[in-house]
Amino acid sequence: MKKPSQWAVLALAAMLPLAASAHKAFIVPSTTVLSDGDDAWVTFDASVSNDLFYFNHHALDLDHLVVTGPDGKPVAAENKNTGKWRSTFDVHLTQPGTYRVAIENSGVFASYVDAKGEKKRWRGGVDKLGDIPADAKDVEISESQSSVNTYVTLGKPSGGALKPSGHGLEFAPVTSPNDLYAGEAAKFRFLLDGKPVKDLKVTVIPGGTRYRDKQDETIATTDANGEFSVTWPAPGLYWLSASLDKQKPTTPKAKERRLGYVATLEVLPQ
Amino acid sequence: MRRFFLITLIVCASPVASAADAQLTFELPKIDVSEYHRPYVAIWVEREDRSVAANLAVWYQDKDGKDAKSGKAEPGTKWLSDLRQWWRRSGRDQTLPIDGVSGATRPAGQYQLAFSSAKAPFAGLAAGSYKLVVEVAREVGGHELVSVPFAWPPTTPQHLAAKGESEIGDVKFDLNP
Numbered sequence: 001m002k003k004p005s006q007w008a009v010l011a012l013a014a015m016l017p018l019a020a021s022a023h024k025a026f027i028v029p030s031t032t033v034l035s036d037g038d039d040a041w042v043t044f045d046a047s048v049s050n051d052l053f054y055f056n057h058h059a060l061d062l063d064h065l066v067v068t069g070p071d072g073k074p075v076a077a078e079n080k081n082t083g084k085w086r087s088t089f090d091v092h093l094t095q096p097g098t099y100r101v102a103i104e105n106s107g108v109f110a111s112y113v114d115a116k117g118e119k120k121r122w123r124g125g126v127d128k129l130g131d132i133p134a135d136a137k138d139v140e141i142s143e144s145q146s147s148v149n150t151y152v153t154l155g156k157p158s159g160g161a162l163k164p165s166g167h168g169l170e171f172a173p174v175t176s177p178n179d180l181y182a183g184e185a186a187k188f189r190f191l192l193d194g195k196p197v198k199d200l201k202v203t204v205i206p207g208g209t210r211y212r213d214k215q216d217e218t219i220a221t222t223d224a225n226g227e228f229s230v231t232w233p234a235p236g237l238y239w240l241s242a243s244l245d246k247q248k249p250t251t252p253k254a255k256e257r258r259l260g261y262v263a264t265l266e267v268l269p270q
Numbered sequence: 271m272r273r274f275f276l277i278t279l280i281v282c283a284s285p286v287a288s289a290a291d292a293q294l295t296f297e298l299p300k301i302d303v304s305e306y307h308r309p310y311v312a313i314w315v316e317r318e319d320r321s322v323a324a325n326l327a328v329w330y331q332d333k334d335g336k337d338a339k340s341g342k343a344e345p346g347t348k349w350l351s352d353l354r355q356w357w358r359r360s361g362r363d364q365t366l367p368i369d370g371v372s373g374a375t376r377p378a379g380q381y382q383l384a385f386s387s388a389k390a391p392f393a394g395l396a397a398g399s400y401k402l403v404v405e406v407a408r409e410v411g412g413h414e415l416v417s418v419p420f421a422w423p424p425t426t427p428q429h430l431a432a433k434g435e436s437e438i439g440d441v442k443f444d445l446n447p
Contacts, residue, residue, distance in 0.1 A: 035357060036348035156362045179358070268354055270415075 025060055025148045025262055026239055027101055028053045032178050032266040034154045040093040042152045044077075044101060047086040052207045052239050053264070055085035060148065062087045064104050068161040070097025077101075097158035098151055098178055106145040106168070108254055112136035126251050143249040145169065146260035153178035166194035169244055169259035174227065180267040185231040189222070190242060192259070196226025200242050204230055207237035235269040290387040290423045291446050294326070296404055297439025300378040301411065308375035309408035309437060310349060312356035313383070315391070316401040316417070322360040323400060324391035327383060328353075328372040352407040355415055380439075387423060395422050402430075406437040418443045 030043045045053075046060035059082045067075040077089040093099060108129060110122040115135045122132060132139060145168040151161075157176035164170045171177075175186035190197045200222040205215050220228040232238070241262040249257040298309060311329040314322050330353075331346025347366055351357040366372055370390075385392045402418040414437035418430045424445035432441045 033351050033354070033357070034348075035351035035361065036345055038345045038347070040348075181358075268358075270355070 023048050023050060023057055024052060024239060024241075025103075026053055026264045027060070027103065027148055027150045028237065028264055029101070029150050029152050029266070032150075032152050033268065034093060034152065037096070037155065040154050041090055042093065043079075043088060043090045044150070045086045045088055046103060046148070049085075051209045052205060053237055054210055057085070059083055059085055059087045060103055062089060062103070065089065066100075066102050066104050067091055068100040068102075070095050070099065070158045070160045072160045072163060075099065091152070093152070093154040096155035098153040098161050098176060100149060100151055100161040102147045102149040104147045106143075108141055108143050108251065110139060110141045112139040129251065129253055141249075141251075141254040143251060143254040143257040144259075145257065146243075147262075149261070149263040151177040151263070151265070164191050164194055166191075168193065169197070169242065169261045170194075171261055171263060172226075177263070177265055180232060180265060182232050182235045182267055182269055185229045187227055187229045189226045190228075190261070191226055192244065192247065196224065197222055197244070198224050198226065200226070200228075200244065202228055202230075202240060202242045205239045205241075206234065207239065232267040235267050238265045238267060239263075240265055290392075292385040292392060292424075293442075293444045294383045294385075294402065295380065295440075295442040295444075297380045297441075298376065298378045298406065299434075299437070299439040301408075301437075303411065305410055307409035307411070308377055309406045309411070310353050310375065312353045312361070312403075312405045314356060314360060314403050315395065316359070316403050318399055320359065323395060325360055325364070325368060325371045326385070326391070326402075328356070328361075328366075328368060329375045330366070330372065332367055332372065332374050349407070349409060352409075352413065353405050354407075354413070355403070356405050392422075397423060402441075402443050404434075404438055404441055406434075408437055412437045414438050416441050420445060423447065 025048045027044050027046045034040045047055040048058040048060055049056045062080050062082060065077055067077050069075040075091060077091055080089045091101065107123055107125055110132055112120055112132060114120050114133055124131060157178050162173055164172050170191045172189040172191050174189055180186050190200050202220045203217050205217045209215060220230055222228045239262065243260040245258040247257040247259060311327065313326040315324040317323050330350055334343040334345050337344050350361055387393055399421055402420060403415065405415045407413045414434050416432045416434045416438045418432045418441060420430055420443060424447045426447065428445040430443040
């Protein structure tokens with residue numbers, strides 16, 4: 001079997017933010033609340049690591065980086081670079097409001113036995129499923145959709161970049177993700193293909209895990225409206241994640257669909 | 271003596287003297303550090319729900335600064351969000367400069383701001399409970415917020431005070447009916 005390319009490994013890591021491995025994918029912004037109207041820039045680090053928010057496992061591939069501006073339109077990232085442990089890029093904020101910065105991955109995984117009786121693994125886009133040989137046996141296909149997110153706001157928070165597309169597992173904040181303060185509760189919502197997800201477990205872990213013994217995670221559960229709330233114990237960066245499996249796939253050839261969402265959120269002091 | 275009281279009473283009761291006034295005195299303490307920058311200051315009146323009833327002062331670097339290394343111009347508005355409570359409650363809704371409110375940063379020292387119910391912003395202030403809030407953020411330094419609860423309009427002379435611990439010194443808020 002051909003050794004998977006480094007990029008395939010990285011993409012896989014990005015696709016499975018909550019997979020059995022302890023690896024956590026994240027994008028960390030240099031700042032989240034900006035007041036500089038004339039020439040505002042934010043620089044970002046994107047990595048897959050064991051610890052929050054340090055770079056010690058893989059750089060996160062930027063091929064599927066999507067930056068959405070306050071008007072809902074894509075914004076080009078600049079100065080992209082991928083190093084050993086992290087990727088970096090800059091975003092020039094030219095209009096006021098909230099920006100969503102995300103690495104979105106989707107695809108299908110297949111395992112099958114080919115005509116020679118050899119067990120094969122394959123991954124690719126839904127549109128490339130035809131690449132699996134017609135004479136393959138024991139074909140098992142699963143679909144995966146995931147995103148690694150963060151948010152930054154120039155001026156007043158806005159909702160244009162946060163509008164759900166109706167596809168996949170989406171975060172629909174009630175409280176702006178850039179209006180978070182220690183000691184206050186924030187309310188968010190999760191949608192699956194545009195509909196509220198009930199009983200979804202949402203894990204929240206504060207950054208700085210290197211300097212403490214425990215993960216200190218809290219787990220919230222969404223209600224019938226897909227909503228949950230988090231009361232931030234202290235200022236800092238937090239990693240929020242949720243995942244779903246055994247969902248109805250978008251392609252009938254797949255057996256199931258797995259979905260993941262992670263976000264880096266900054267909580268400010270009072 | 272009795273006569274003096276009587277006169278005072280008459281003056282207070284006359285409609286001409288009915289304008290209440292408020293005087294804020296606060297101190298930006300001298301801080302002995304090798305790299306000192308004049309602090310950013312925001313002063314506002316907060317309602318009980320923490321919304322902003324009036325912006326009283328915003329001191330920031332209102333002209334472009336220059337990065338020491340690159341020589342590139344850098345707008346002083348870049349650091350306004352360091353006044354993080356003010357930025358959240360009001361700043362992000364404003365367009366700077368704010369006429370009659372914003373101005374340049376000032377050195378350490380004692381400052382006085384006087385307000386009257388006859389003039390904006392106190393002229394439009396509905397009767398109720400408020401907080402006067404002073405927030406200070408200093409580049410490569412600290413951040414502090416001090417608040418003084420008060421009732422408006424005052425029915426008797428009030429001498430309210432609070433004290434900061436690091437970036438703000440004594441704060442006095444004197445109200446007269």
